[in-house]
Each structure stands twice: as structure tokens, then as C-alpha cells.
Amino acid sequence: MNKGRLIVALDFPSVDQALAMADRLDPARCRVKVGKELFSRGGPEVIGALRAHGFEIFLDLKFHDIPNTVAAACRAAADLGVWMINVHALGGRKMMAAARGALADYQNVPLLIAVTVLTSLDTEDLAEVGISSTPEQMVMRLARLAYEAGMDGVVCSARELAPLRAALPADFLTVTPGIRPQGAAVADQKRVMSPGDAIQAGASYLVVGRPVTAAKQPLQALAAIEAEIGSVVA
Ligand code: C5P
Numbered sequence: 404m405n406k407g408r409l410i411v412a413l414d415f416p417s418v419d420q421a422l423a424m425a426d427r428l429d430p431a432r433c434r435v436k437v438g439k440e441l442f443s444r445g446g447p448e449v450i451g452a453l454r455a456h457g458f459e460i461f462l463d464l465k466f467h468d469i470p471n472t473v474a475a476a477c478r479a480a481a482d483l484g485v486w487m488i489n490v491h492a493l494g495g496r497k498m499m500a501a502a503r504g505a506l507a508d509y510q511n512v513p514l515l516i517a518v519t520v521l522t523s524l525d526t527e528d529l530a531e532v533g534i535s536s537t538p539e540q541m542v543m544r545l546a547r548l549a550y551e552a553g554m555d556g557v558v559c560s561a562r563e564l565a566p567l568r569a570a571l572p573a574d575f576l577t578v579t580p581g582i583r584p585q586g587a588a589v590a591d592q593k594r595v596m597s598p599g600d601a602i603q604a605g606a607s608y609l610v611v612g613r614p615v616t617a618a619k620q621p622l623q624a625l626a627a628i629e630a631e632i633g634s635v636v637a
Contacts, residue, residue, distance in 0.1 A: 408602065408632055409433040409625065410461050410487075410578070412612035413453075418445035422452055427621045430457035432629070434486060436610055438463040450483045459486035461578075461610075465518050467491035470501035477502045481509050487578075489558060492517040492545035499552035516578055517549035518558045522594070539563070543570060550575055561596030561604060568605035580610040584628055587614040598628045599635040 411433045415421040421441050428435070435458045441449060442464060453460055462485040466473045473490055480488045490502050499517060506512045519542040520529070526537050534541060546557045546567055556576025559567055564577055583595040590613055598609055611628060618624035 408607075408609055409628060410436050410608050410610045411615050411621075411625070412436040412438065412463075412580070412610055413441055413616070414438060414612050415441060415616075416444065418449050418452070421445065421449060422456070424616055424621065425453055425456050425458060428458075428615075428625070429622060430459070432622075432625055433615075434459040434461060434608075436461040436463050439465075447483055450485060454484055461485070461487040461489075462513075463489060465489055465491055466502070467494045468498070470494075470498045473498050474501040474505035477505045477515070481506055481511075481513050484511070485513050487514040487516060489516040489518055490554075492519050492549045492554075492557070496548055496552045499549060499554055503553040514555045514576065515553075516556050516558055516576065517545070517552075517554045519545040519549070519563075522560050522581070539566070543567070546571060556607060558610075560594055561601045561606070562594055564601065564604035564606055576607040577605060578608045578610060579606040580612075582609045582611045582614070582628075584614055584624075584631060588617075597631065599631040602632050603635050 411428060413421045413424060413435050435453060437460055450460055462480050466476045477488060502515055520538045524538060542563050549557055550571055558578045560581055561579050567577060579601050581592045581595045582598055582601055583589055585597055589595055601609055615621050615624045
């Protein structure tokens with residue numbers, strides 16, 4: 404079963420729509436991602452409702468603040484019983500270490516993932532905020548820092564998978580959005596990769612939104628992705 408690989412992004416403007424989609428998915432076959440929009444609407448209740456449906460949850464809130472504040476936010480997120488949380492690596496080593504330390508005595512510790520450079524930022528955008536490296540250089544730098552600070556992995560685009568895999572240990576997780584099965588609409592994603600290619604390039608988890616959630620039959624769309632993954636995973 405490929406539940407281990409697929410995270411469906413529940414990018415919906417209302418709790419009702421998100422839960423209706425959850426009803427059409429299968430917690431034995433995927434996990435779900437709750438981002439800033441849905442969490443701002445539905446709060447801890449939507450997390451509780453999705454857990455009651457049997458789903459493991461990636462709470463994608465990308466914390467970025469002073470170490471003490473991020474540590475407390477990570478504890479609050481862990482108290483919700485989510486499976487994965489994330490922080491911005493740009494918050495620095497001390498912030499990431501505080502996040503790691505905050506989760507030390509939890510029994511079910513959520514996976515703690517770092518965001519490196521937002522894929523919406525290009526070289527010019529970085530220069531404008533005083534960073535003279537390219538996005539690629541920054542991704543590698545921040546991924547190494549995240550690893551050293553004890554993060555379990557990073558969110559990264561498919562095209563960053565190969566260099567990250569070459570530079571960091573195999574058990575450092577990579578969570579990869581921008582996944583488009585053969586023939587799926589690309590929509591606003593600029594750099595996409597198919598599920599099979601992303602897994603072969605070393606993705607630990609695939610974040611898939613609209614190819615599943617906008618499909619007439621979400622479970623059928625999920626099955627097609629599972630089949631594609633199955634064809635490349637021994
Ligand atoms: O619908 P789609 O498959 O494009 O959804 C991808 C999900 O992954 C969305 O929730 C989006 O916010 C998220 N994401 C992304 N690119 C990043 C980071 C997160 O698409 N670099």
C-alpha cells in the first residue's frame with residue numbers, strides 16, 4: 404500500500420468542503436495536508452474531525468518566529484496529534500533546535516520538516532531581501548543547516564531532489580509538491596514532475612493537491628498515482 408508516500412493537500416476555503424473531500428478519500432491509502440487557509444477557517448476542530456475520519460495529518464503552517472515562540476507553537480501542534488509539522492529553515496539554527504527540543508518528551512513525536520526556499524522566489528527576489536545566492540545554493544545551504552539542527556527532512560521541489568539526495572543521508576526525508584501524473588493539468592505549478600519520476604529521484608513523500616481533489620473520482624485519481632508509484636518501487 405502506498406499510504407506511506409501520498410499526502411493529499413486539502414486546499415479548500417471551508418471546513419465542509421474539506422471534510423466532504425476527506426469522505427471521498429481513504430485514510431488507508433493517503434495522508435492529508437492542512438494548510439494556513441483551512442486551519443485559519445477550521446482550527447483545531449478540523450484537525451480533530453480529520454483524525455476522527457482516521458487520517459494522519461501534515462499540519463503545514465510553516466512556523467517562523469523567535470525560538471521560544473516556535474517551540475511553543477510546535478508543542479501546540481503536537482498536542483493536536485498531527486503526524487507532520489513544519490518550520491522555515493530561514494528561522495535559523497537556534498529556532499530549529501528549539502523546535503526539536505520542544506518535541507523531545509512527546510510520545511508520538513510529529514515529523515519535523517523544514518521549508519528551505521519558497522519556490523515562488525527567484526534569484527531577483529532573493530537579491531531584493533539581501534541574499535546574493537541563487538535559490539539552488541540557498542536550498543542546499545538551508546537543507547544542510549536543517550539536517551544539522553535535527554530536522555527530520557525538508558520540503559523540496561522535484562528538481563531539488565537529486566542534489567539533496569547526493570548531499571544528505573538517505574533517511575533525511577524529502578516532501579515534494581508540484582506532482583502531476585501523466586496528462587494532468589499543470590495549473591499554476593511551474594516545475595512539475597510525475598509521481599514515478601519523483602519517487603525515483605528520491606522523494607520520500609509526495610504532496611498532491613488538485614490532480615486528486617479536482618478529479619471527478621478522487622479515489623480513481625489516487626489509484627492511478629499509486630499504480631505509477633508501484634511501477635517504479637520494487
Ligand atoms: O494542487 P497542487 O498539487 O498544486 O497542490 C500542491 C500543494 O503543495 C499546495 O498545498 C501548495 O501550497 C503546496 N506547495 C507547493 N509548492 C511548494 C510548497 C508547497 O505547491 N513549493
